[in-house]
Every structure is written in C-alpha cells, then in structure tokens.
Amino acid sequence: MPLSAMQAIQFLGSQFTWLPRATSAPILTGKTVILTGANSGIGWEAGHQLAAMKPKRLILACRDMKTGAAALESVLSKYPGTNATVWNLDLASFENIKEFAARANKELDVVDVAVLNAAMNPGFADAPMKTTVDGHEVTQQVNILSTILLSLLLQPLLAKSVDPTLVITSSEVHMFCGHQLIANAVHTHSSILAAYDDKSRFVCGDRYFESKLLLQLVIRQLIGDLPDIKIVAVNPGMCRSNLGREMTSIGMRIGIIINNYTLSRSAWNGAVNVTKAIEATESQEYWSDCAPAASSSVFLGSATGHAASKQYYHEVMAVLDKVSPGCTAPLGVASRHAQPSL
Ligand SMILES: NC(=O)c1ccc[n+]([C@@H]2O[C@H](COP(=O)([O-])OP(=O)(O)OC[C@H]3O[C@@H](n4cnc5c(N)ncnc54)[C@H](OP(=O)(O)O)[C@@H]3O)[C@@H](O)[C@H]2O)c1
Numbered sequence: 001m002p003l004s005a006m007q008a009i010q011f012l013g014s015q016f017t018w019l020p021r022a023t024s025a026p027i028l029t030g031k032t033v034i035l036t037g038a039n040s041g042i043g044w045e046a047g048h049q050l051a052a053m054k055p056k057r058l059i060l061a062c063r064d065m066k067t068g069a070a071a072l073e074s075v076l077s078k079y080p081g082t083n084a085t086v087w088n089l090d091l092a093s094f095e096n097i098k099e100f101a102a103r104a105n106k107e108l109d110v111v112d113v114a115v116l117n118a119a120m121n122p123g124f125a126d127a128p129m130k131t132t133v134d135g136h137e138v139t140q141q142v143n144i145l146s147t148i149l150l151s152l153l154l155q156p157l158l159a160k161s162v163d164p165t166l167v168i169t170s171s172e173v174h175m176f177c178g179h180q181l182i183a184n185a186v187h188t189h190s191s192i193l194a195a196y197d198d199k200s201r202f203v204c205g206d207r208y209f210e211s212k213l214l215l216q217l218v219i220r221q222l223i224g225d226l227p228d229i230k231i232v233a234v235n236p237g238m239c240r241s242n243l244g245r246e247m248t249s250i251g252m253r254i255g256i257i258i259n260n261y262t263l264s265r266s267a268w269n270g271a272v273n274v275t276k277a278i279e280a281t282e283s284q285e286y287w288s289d290c291a292p293a294a295s296s297s298v299f300l301g302s303a304t305g306h307a308a309s310k311q312y313y314h315e316v317m318a319v320l321d322k323v324s325p326g327c328t329a330p331l332g333v334a335s336r337h338a339q340p341s342l
Pocket of ligand 1: 118120
C-alpha cells in the first residue's frame, strides 16, 4: 500500500529525528532482564545498552548459540563483570519456548524487564510459504504467536517484580501495509489467523509488514488484559541490520545498500528507542523516537480495525491456550479464549 503524503512526512521526519543518548545510568541495578534476538542488529546493540544500565542479571536469548556467544563476548569485553548468559530460544518452535520458560521459572526468582525484540522478515520476493513444526506460517508464528506465548509464560515471573516491564519490538511498517486479508476475514466471519496460515493466500512480500499490524492488534488488547505490567510496543525506526537477509536478488541488495547510506539509522540508534522504552511511565500501544507516539494507521483506528483486534486476539489466545494449557489464565479470560467461536 503506498504511503500517504502525511505518512511519508512522518516516516522521514522520524528517520531524521535526533535521538537522545543511550541511558548510561545504572537504572537496572538489582533487576533481572531478558532480551530476545540479542545476537544480531538492534538486539546486539540493545544487549550492550542494557549491560551499561548494570542489571543484576542479563539473559541474552538467541536461536543461534554461536552468534549468541559472540554477542556475550562483546558485551563482557565492553562491560566486564556483567552477569550475562546466553540461553537458547527458537521462536519457530512452541516446544522450545516452553522449555525456555520452564528454565526461566526454575532458575530465576523474578523477571523485571523482558525485551522481546526478535522477529523475522521472510523477504520481499514471491518466495513460497514456509511452515513451522507447529503448522503455522513462520512469520505469523515467530513475530506474533511465539512472542505473545513467551510474554504469557514469563508473566508469573514478571508479576513478582515491583515494576514489571515488557517491551516488544514492533515497527512503523504496520501503518503502511495492506489489511485486505484481515478485513475480509472480519467481514466474512472467518478466522484471521487461519487466513495467514493459508498457502493460497500467502504473498511473501506483504508478510513482514502485515505481521507487525497483527502484532499491534494483539498488543492493544494485551495492554488492557495485563494492567499490572507495563507493556510498550516500540518502533525502532528503519535501521541497518540483518533483517533483509532473505532479500537476495541483486535489485533488493542494491536497494538495501542505498537505504543504508541514506534513510536508515544505525542499529545502535534503533536500540536506543527500544531500551529507552523501559523508562516509559506506563503502557504504550506505540512508542517511537524515544517517546509515546500515535500510530497513523487508518485501519487501526477504524471500526473494522477494532473488531479485528478483538477477533485476532481471541484467536491467538485460543491457539496459545491449547499449546500451553492455562497460559492465558493471567489474563483472567482463559475460558473465553479456550472456546474459540470460529
Ligand atoms: N531493521 C529495521 O529497519 C527495523 C525496523 C523496524 C522494526 N524492526 C524490528 O526490530 C527487531 C530486530 O530486528 P533487526 O532489524 O535487528 O533484524 P536482525 O538483525 O535480523 O535481528 C533479528 C533477530 O531476531 C532473531 N530471530 C529471528 N527469527 C528467530 C527465531 N525463530 N527464534 C529466535 N530468534 C529469532 C534473529 O536471530 P538469528 O540471527 O538467529 O536469525 C536476530 O537475533 C525486529 O522485531 C524487527 O522487526 C527492525
């Protein structure tokens, strides 16, 4: 979907906004922090910024233990003495997430801050759909289902914190993408989640963008359902990172290089947006340029957008309650979600 003039101005203005310096005060003293996607791009830099805030314990959750170890080594070389470790986490497997959460519940007394930053982009070409071991389209599972499952499974540990904070990395692309699949499902009373798992409706180039819109739809409801946790959905801004790794055609590689030298900000600055969100005073549906922000998505504000938000949230929670029975109990609406109407 093309950007409106207003959105283009907002996007460009944001990209060139001067961001504050990363916090260097020890605001995480005594706190236990989990960061996902810590081995690359924005997460790599966020790991260093979090270490500078002197947490009691920092867990770098990574799918690839080798690059995770490299991130840990880099953090420890710059911030010696940080109590940091790498834990394995693969968001493409519900079983792996349950194992990660079980380990957290066994080894940690509390989680004060969870920064769920990991996500994937399946590419902007017409690549075929990839399905996870759990049977979901991989982008939907990694970027939404698994991110929310991990949030729910960490909730008991977050609930033990005096200032529980859940930061989820979203993106401004949610404002620029199409929403036909979502709106069509709402209007035909069919499942949004199933539409995104349907091979015949898969358009690879749209998927990353739409996953961030779906994420925003869920976060809006989650904030209402977990009032005791500060939840902030962050737009780091367009950054130089490895997110374009699936974009292998020469045209796309050239496009990425041009972007990197013109519009994109550094992954460090993207990470500043993410780590500053820890300092938000209350939950924020959208956080951009180190401050609460209003999304200019017309769809999010529309009646269909509101209906889609409730419907998709309900569908997501129904799936997750089956994956890990009782995980939606903290929302106080487990029975409602356990009985999907679709
Ligand atoms: N870069 C941008 O322009 C931009 C703009 C807006 C929002 N964002 C968001 O910022 C966040 C970080 O992205 P990035 O730009 O730093 O990209 P990146 O360099 O590709 O980092 C993505 C991270 O997510 C991890 N990840 C992907 N799939 C995973 C899985 N199945 N299980 C566990 N971890 C997985 C990656 O691990 P592996 O290295 O093992 O794959 C990597 O650590 C994402 O949420 C992204 O959507 C980025």
